[in-house]
Amino acid sequence: MTVHKGRGFACINYPIGMNLGGDPSQALVHATPDGKFMVTLSAIDLGQGMKSVTRQIAAEALGVPIADVYVDTADSDTGPHDMGSFASRGTHRMGNAVIRAATEARRAMLDAAADELEVNASDLETDGHGNIQVKGAPSRAITIEDTAIAAQFKQGRTLSGRGIFLIPPSEADPNTGEMSPVTCFAHAALVVDLEVDDETGEVTVIEINSAYEVGRALNEKLVEQQLIGGAWMGISHALYETTEPYYPDRSHAPGDFVEYLQPSPGDVATHNIAVLERPAEDAPYGGKGPGEMCANPVLPAVANAIYDAVGVRCDRLPITPEKILRGIQNNGGAQPKGAL
């Protein structure tokens, strides 16, 4: 028995948002009486952090501290329409809608403050700590709380905003497939190091070294959790998961987590990540959704690493020990390649 080391590479890009557009998102922002802001959506937080990322975007666009912003989602009676959380569209589409809504609310906020300070609104800026001040003269300032109270109880103004973002729908050509699929793409590349036991066919992923280009990491921790979790899913897809182990035969279908194979937390490989940020022109603060694309490069990289280790091309997923052992047998033994 020998344990063979293998190294595999793959790189990918990923389209952000619904293909061919036609998927609007809307957002509403309003101030409470004392100058806190409520963002109202019907987007879905599946654990990816929709609420958190829209909260940061709203705080940035409004120019107020994050503690003063709260996101409410999803209630169809109060949250305006959103297409849904899929197709890596949440951050891109909803983020832009939130920016627009927050921008309109910010304009109203600065107008109200301008009246109180008796200056032109274009001369005002927010300090990010809850104050609105005259540019270049920070001592002439008013708190956002006082601005909101004045606007609503003295001036009779609402500090609120509406936002919608839409890539208008288009078609694909039937004969050439010409189309405008999406407006931006995320990117990734990674190297997988693993070991293959040529007696048992078992694969142990040792380490992943990766680079993910996400436009802008809107929240460093949320990006990290997506990339770590996504790589785990990639390994799981490559080596373990299927609802039909003998596809297209439907026999032996798993019915629970005992029969449905997935790696355990102890199988999470060491993963050294580099995050690259090349902002996309039409994305909120340049951010592209990292959630979907991050699992994709792992599958082929694992397959390529197994070939590198023992010379068996596994073109049918999942790559089970059985497939590896049969491949080794057909080749008359393991044939390490060492290509990388």
Place this chain on the structure above:
Amino acid sequence: MSSIEFRKDLFADERDDDLNEIGKPTIRQDIIGHVTGRTRFYDDYLFDGLLHMRCVRSPHHHARIRSVDFSAAERMPGVRRIIRPQDVPHNINTLLSLINFGRDDEQLLSTDKVSYMGEPILAIVAETERQARDAVHAVRVDWEELPHVLDVEEALIPDAPVVNPEYPNNTFDYHALYDHQKLRFGDVEAAIEKADFVVEGEYQMSPIEQAPVETCGAIAAPEQNGRFVCHTSTQALFFSLGTTAKQLDMPSSRLHFIGGTVGGGFGGKVDSHHEPLAVLGAVLTGSPVKYTWDRTEEMRVGAPRGAERWRLRDGVMRDGRIVAREFTGFFDSGAYTRLSSYAIIKGSGHLPGPYTIPNVASNVYCVYTNRTPATAMRGFGITGVDFAIECHMDKVAETVGMNPIELRILNAYRDGDMKAHRRLAKNTALIECCQVAAQKAGVPLSAEASAAKSSEGGGIGERADIPETITDDMGRIGDRRQREIPTEPFGGATNRGRVPAGTRGEAVVAAEVQDPEMQIDPTRIGHSVSQAAGTAAPVEPPRPVQPTPPPIPTPQPLTPPPAPVPAAPQPTRPQSAFADPTEASPAQSTPYRPDKPFQRGVKRPGVSSFISGTRRR
């Protein structure tokens, strides 16, 4: 231990890193509730007198329903209502009818026949889940088993059983014309003919369960004033609301949907089957009704990521340039359409992967088989073909004897390159990802591969040209029912059409803000707009264009070297071959377009264009 670093040094000039809240590792708004078990998910909304719904399902892949006898079930303790297909006001739908794509092809509860194992035909509402389960077992169905088909390519054979009556050819109808989605760019057949190597492969993506911790479900209850509230695990609140309004033939204003906090989705919570049934149960009983899947249903009845089969054929030059790539793809949609038809167009727009290849063709089929319908999952339409493309890239690298990472960088798309769907690439970063990943793993790259940049060298000369494209009209809807037709691009074609070189349309961009007050101040967007077109690499003073001297002859092995590519640069290392961006770009603002094609020496087959061009002399 894992690690993460943020490479702020890359693309730094395109970014403002001095923002207040963006980029911060701010803790989630809802995390305390999640980790202390206080967050309310749909299943936490408990109502007095909550009823439970279970479905009677098909035990067969394909069967006609001769008769259903639920008289015993009806009399069982706790059973409040048996919901039959005729109780569903509008019992036919397809998910994407909400965006006018495809025809209604799936019933909420099926009437005449079932086309997959697990297909629901009755729903039973009882006071407890146990009672509902027992009642389901007491229903007697007289089934007439029908021949079934489970393999995508067998389903395309003329006499294959018809899976889905709305699409009797076992394929989704594209554009009311073809039984597949076509992509045609350039002339793949001619390019493969001239290539030094042809590399072929077939790849199979398996069906996979989304496996959220929280299974799909919904709880519906009557509200005041004729309205119904529905707490749901949906990933798309208004999709589910719209589908419910349609299937229940009810104004959407009578529906109040609440969700937004979901225990994992991964694409499996878009299908909107629970909401219509739960609301219908509440309408028919006047009581709150919960319809949720148990884990086995989630795995066997819940739509998985569909299986995909891909065949690739590349034409490759000795220097590693891929000059043609052809795809034949089969998406296993299962018995009904759901979202597979959409994913195929998305996947077609993604081809040939993140590479600039001048000749690309693909045929992709949405095939109906007698299995659980497929639906979205993380990476929908892309994950399967990316597996195929990236495994194939390694086969190409081995064939030409190149470092696999350098092969990718050589062929990588760059800003301003023309993509196969006839739009310009912009904001690309594949090359930098390859370089950084290689660096982190300690894989040395050649000087040229290390120096390559996404923003330089693309969209110049031939790289920006749209070639004349050859088309065909094979695979018209229904033709495959009459005779076997090869499935690959141009398979069986006798007639060819031509699309003139240069044909392309404009990219679709976001709709303008409706009110200028919503337009964010340009100084606050946090980034500079990256150029749509590629910029020329910095060049030495412009040189006069001269006739190309004879290329330096470089001996090339006729067959790929048998030995693995050495990790460190060595003299025996296969030549890298990078189109030299400076070659064709004297300093000028618009991309250079040659009056006539490049001289022969630049693209002589088998010789690196990097060293055979006029760059060095």
